[in-house]
Amino acid sequence: MEETIEQWMQDLLKLDSAGAKMTEKQIKILQSAIEVFAEKGYAASSTNEIAQRAGVAEGTIFRHYKTKKDLLLSIVAPAMTKLIAPFVLRGFNKVLDTQYASYDQLIRSMIENRIEFLKKHKNILKILIQEIPFHPELQESFQRDVLAKVLERLSKLVAQFQAQGTIIELPTATVVRLTVSTIVGYVLVRSFYGERPGAEWDDEREREETIAFIMRGLGVS
Structure with missing residues (x-):
């Protein structure tokens, strides 16, 4: 151990x-x-x-613990509702409360913030990723305690950039989903593959290409 x-x-x-x-x-x-x-x-x-x-x-x-399932839930449920959700919001508050001149600056800050989060919580997040799709009670808890709160905060920022004319006019929820799914994909691959010994991974390039990819799809030409 x-x-x-x-x-x-x-x-x-x-x-x-x-x-x-x-x-x-x-x-x-x-x-x-x-x-x-x-x-x-x-x-x-x-x-x-x-x-x-x-x-x-x-x-x-x-x-x-009566069953193996009880043991799993005793770990994941309180970690998600009492620890992961508050930490996500607390970590994001530092990012979301900052004023950014452009959407790509916000994206870059979000990526850096989530990388630090994964370094400290890799095992529990690995369990969440593996188990949420197969346990309805975990899905419900994740949607209620984590996803809904994050989407609410990010939607307000997206609406501000749309009002400035720097992001295309799509439903804010769609913009958030496209942005977050791309960021999460990069951060997870970086954490579980890019950090492996011998992995061919140029992190600076991958990060900038990820940001450029999002901006090509959502930015106003």
Whole structure:
């Protein structure tokens, strides 16, 4: 098990809704589950492997969590509603509250902000990406607690640039979707491929090409 715990994990251990302090075994179980889920995905993971990595008996897991699904939700649900969502908004506030002369400057700031976010929260985000499509309760939570709030803030900024005549007249939700999906694609590929040893990745070029791609589609000639 890695000795360095991601910052989000340190915060997650403080989120016990009952206010009770987690035992050392619970902490080890959660840390091990996060690592195994991130490495193999939920479906291919077993509670036996999680228990072995945590150094506890498998029965110990089931004393705290009734099923493997309960263990997954105990990690992802509070991380998304109490940690990921506030962090997304808090991180974006620094970006969205700044005045930008052009839309490409906003895009560049968003990219830099999200890269820092991924560095600190790679494992939990990997689990979210892997599991959200297969768990309706996670989809609902993500849409309500993360996506809706981000879209609301970004839509206001897009409307301002459209009013200035620097972005084409499309529904603001469409502009946001096209922008965010392109940025997320770049950031994820950079984080999970571009940072691998030996990867042929010119980050500065990839970043500028991503921004140019968005502006060619949305900018006013």
